[in-house]
Amino acid sequence: MSRRLSLLVGGVVVLSLTACGSTSxxxxxxxxxxxxxxxxxxxxxxAGEFEADHPEVRVQLNFAGSADLATQIIAGAxxxxxxxxxxxxxxxxxxxxxxxxxxxxxxxxxxxxxVAAENPLGIDSLESLSNPDVSTVLCAPxxxxxAAAEAVQKFSGIPIEPVSEEGSVTDVLGKxxxxxxxxxxxxxTDVQAAGGAVESVPFxxxxxxxxxxxxxxxxxxxxxxxxxxxxxTAPPGQEILSAYGFGEPDQ
Amino acid sequence: xxxxYSGVPRWLLAVAVVGALFLVVPLGAIVLRVDWARxxxxxxxxxxRAALLLSLQTSATSTVLCVLFGVxxxxxxxxxxxxxxxxxRALVLLPLVLPPVVGGIALLYTFGRQGLLGESLxxxxxxxAFSTAAVVLAQTFVALPFLVLSLEGALRTAGTRFETVAAxxxxxxxxxxxxxxxxxxxxxxxxGAVLSFARALGEFGATLTFAGSLQGVTRTLPxxxxxxxxxxxxxxxxLSLVLVAVAVLVVAxxxxxxxxxxx
Amino acid sequence: xxxxxxxxxxxxxxxxxxxxxxxxxxxxxxxNGAGKSTLLGVLAGLLRPDSGSAALDGRTLYDDDAxxxxxxxxxxxxxxxxxxxxxxxVLENVAFGxxxxxxxxxxxxxxxxxxxxxxxxxxxxxxxxxNLSGGQAQRxxxxxxxxxxxxxxxxxxxxxxxxxxxxPLLRRTLRRVLAGRSAIIVTHDIVDALLLADxxxxxxxxxxxxxxxxxxxxxxxxxxxxAGLAGVNLLTGATIPGGLLTPSGIQLAALQDQDFPxxxxxxxxxxxxxxxxxxxxxxxxxxxxxxxxxxxxxxxxARTTVRAGHLSAEITTASAAELDLLPGAExxxxxKSAEVSIYLR
Numbered sequence: 001m002s003r004r005l006s007l008l009v010g011g012v013v014v015l016s017l018t019a020c021g022s023t024s025x026x027x028x029x030x031x032x033x034x035x036x037x038x039x040x041x042x043x044x045x046x047a048g049e050f051e052a053d054h055p056e057v058r059v060q061l062n063f064a065g066s067a068d069l070a071t072q073i074i075a076g077a078x079x080x081x082x083x084x085x086x087x088x089x090x091x092x093x094x095x096x097x098x099x100x101x102x103x104x105x106x107x108x109x110x111x112x113x114x115v116a117a118e119n120p121l122g123i124d125s126l127e128s129l130s131n132p133d134v135s136t137v138l139c140a141p142x143x144x145x146x147a148a149a150e151a152v153q154k155f156s157g158i159p160i161e162p163v164s165e166e167g168s169v170t171d172v173l174g175k176x177x178x179x180x181x182x183x184x185x186x187x188x189t190d191v192q193a194a195g196g197a198v199e200s201v202p203f204x205x206x207x208x209x210x211x212x213x214x215x216x217x218x219x220x221x222x223x224x225x226x227x228x229x230x231x232x233t234a235p236p237g238q239e240i241l242s243a244y245g246f247g248e249p250d251q
Numbered sequence: 252x253x254x255x256y257s258g259v260p261r262w263l264l265a266v267a268v269v270g271a272l273f274l275v276v277p278l279g280a281i282v283l284r285v286d287w288a289r290x291x292x293x294x295x296x297x298x299x300r301a302a303l304l305l306s307l308q309t310s311a312t313s314t315v316l317c318v319l320f321g322v323x324x325x326x327x328x329x330x331x332x333x334x335x336x337x338x339x340r341a342l343v344l345l346p347l348v349l350p351p352v353v354g355g356i357a358l359l360y361t362f363g364r365q366g367l368l369g370e371s372l373x374x375x376x377x378x379x380a381f382s383t384a385a386v387v388l389a390q391t392f393v394a395l396p397f398l399v400l401s402l403e404g405a406l407r408t409a410g411t412r413f414e415t416v417a418a419x420x421x422x423x424x425x426x427x428x429x430x431x432x433x434x435x436x437x438x439x440x441x442x443g444a445v446l447s448f449a450r451a452l453g454e455f456g457a458t459l460t461f462a463g464s465l466q467g468v469t470r471t472l473p474x475x476x477x478x479x480x481x482x483x484x485x486x487x488x489x490l491s492l493v494l495v496a497v498a499v500l501v502v503a504x505x506x507x508x509x510x511x512x513x514x
Numbered sequence: 515x516x517x518x519x520x521x522x523x524x525x526x527x528x529x530x531x532x533x534x535x536x537x538x539x540x541x542x543x544x545x546n547g548a549g550k551s552t553l554l555g556v557l558a559g560l561l562r563p564d565s566g567s568a569a570l571d572g573r574t575l576y577d578d579d580a581x582x583x584x585x586x587x588x589x590x591x592x593x594x595x596x597x598x599x600x601x602x603x604v605l606e607n608v609a610f611g612x613x614x615x616x617x618x619x620x621x622x623x624x625x626x627x628x629x630x631x632x633x634x635x636x637x638x639x640x641x642x643x644x645n646l647s648g649g650q651a652q653r654x655x656x657x658x659x660x661x662x663x664x665x666x667x668x669x670x671x672x673x674x675x676x677x678x679x680x681x682p683l684l685r686r687t688l689r690r691v692l693a694g695r696s697a698i699i700v701t702h703d704i705v706d707a708l709l710l711a712d713x714x715x716x717x718x719x720x721x722x723x724x725x726x727x728x729x730x731x732x733x734x735x736x737x738x739x740x741a742g743l744a745g746v747n748l749l750t751g752a753t754i755p756g757g758l759l760t761p762s763g764i765q766l767a768a769l770q771d772q773d774f775p776x777x778x779x780x781x782x783x784x785x786x787x788x789x790x791x792x793x794x795x796x797x798x799x800x801x802x803x804x805x806x807x808x809x810x811x812x813x814x815x816a817r818t819t820v821r822a823g824h825l826s827a828e829i830t831t832a833s834a835a836e837l838d839l840l841p842g843a844e845x846x847x848x849x850k851s852a853e854v855s856i857y858l859r
Contacts, residue, residue: 068481413597420610
């Protein structure tokens, strides 16, 4: 009895361990694409296109903050394609010798002012955000959108005193859409993705801090990975990205 | 080794070892990953110090709030009977099982600028959005049930016999509370407070959702770790170790108090 | 001081009407679950009856409209367990009542010391309750209850949890402090009723089934419970070295741990089962031999109770037949001195 029970318990442990360990269901071929969270909507579209072209391949998408993804890849995650939201993060992966191709910029994104729907405070420029009565939320300088916000302040000479420096764009958007904050600096694409809860107020200095998205094949990637990168940088991929508000790479 | 027969089957111990390793190994992994050469510098940077200080201050404040409100709540739940008590107990303990981010959202729609009470508070000139007070609120929200739960248990175990005697000796209810009940469950209050402090110290989700993140104002140690991870994983690891050390200290203190009370 | 109360509690099938005159101590006896502790709970204010009323010294404790909280009743409760506050010293425990009444700290300590002296426990003043024996703790609990200067003292089997060797000492203390004090003592022990109380009340099934002076209830029991209690042989008299001498001249030897001073009022108690019956005066072994005339024989199956006035013996029916016992027969009851307990009154 006790022997049978112990076998049962042992079996459960082994089963649950293997269940925890398996991340990708095996089909003919799986392509692991790691992409910045802001790329979720266009990349799901592009992956659909890719699977249509390569019926034997299943694209496994993994979205998270760029820095998280870089950390995972450096720690040995089985990424074959890495699309980052900024060059610096891609550099971290490159510095570890984990890239199999030269990074290529495939999209750009610019900052915009996110305000509550119908813009109740009538915010119309970056200057409005320096008004102490307007509570503004920024990304922390450690994350790409925060670095861009810093650049914009420097170029425009308009200092903004944020009430909070969030770790991600979604947190900034959340504070604005919930009404906790009056305004936030986020990417154009983020406002578009947020639907009707927030509105975008473009500003002139935004062009001074264009954020470039690089993509590269990582160490374990092969021909399929290269094919995916090619699709993203070719016209079909570019059209999808543009539909979600991303700018074209101009370098 | 004492020579007494334990009656525990060996296979059970084997499973227990697996479980224990699952809990202990990740802690070891953090220690192994620490960049000791830079450790001092990493944990003493301005932002790290500000985060640690803020964490200790806010956790201490919320622990005080937990004791102030949790002790009466525990007495009400353990010593009185009223309609809907079971439902109330379940609701009060809900934050224990609620994902903290849900707690953050709930607080947002209560004390937030457009929340249930937030608007009225703003009218009287209190705006807790993005303030240290918001951090304290978030921490108290998640930590309060710990104190209520542990103290309610202590009160039930203690029973009311001593209180009854005290009342028949002529002591008013307040005197009974002060001179009999509170001293008797003192260890329960202290260990509940220690648990609450630990929970407040580790609070992340509700704070991030509700209070925001600004150095020295709302960015507590867990939020700082979360942010540092983006650019400087070594700093994140070093700060994690600091948090682990504080947690170990807190658990040790709680354990000691528990031992002392059961002797 | 006088107490009168009536209380009805539907769910416990409890309906009792009860009174106590000034300075009187009443023993409440009865089977388990009869409602003895319920009576104490109602008086102490721990239970609120469905209906009824009570007044202590003309002050209403409760009636259909009013209800006094326990702490303003002036009724102290001493339970089976001493329940000393474990975080306070013995002195602070005893000073608790006076302190609660607003007496300044030093005066409260003086009073506490006085009461500790009253129960011969002043040497324990600085101890912690954890370091006391059961008897010492209960002694301190008595002092603590008295220090609150209650108008009425309730004792719920105060000796039941004590070691058999500790009980007599505390019983004597209680006897001293309860003299002239209004008190109600719940007990299972007939000796407590006899030595501590002026009157006994028998409760059974939530009703008072019998009450009266302790001796007369025991001698002429009307309820079955009292009859069961009365089954115990009880002789009163004065102590003599090694035993007791009754006014009718019967000498009873008892084996006892301590020698009582001679000439003290005392009671000797022994069980009918310890009594053997003889046609001829037994000789030899050190026994107490009492010449008696049989008044009644009562057979319950294999056992027969032989009554001779207030005394009774319980023997096998077979030996009763063998001895050819009949009412009116003159026989000898004998009981070993080791079976006889003597209590000072």
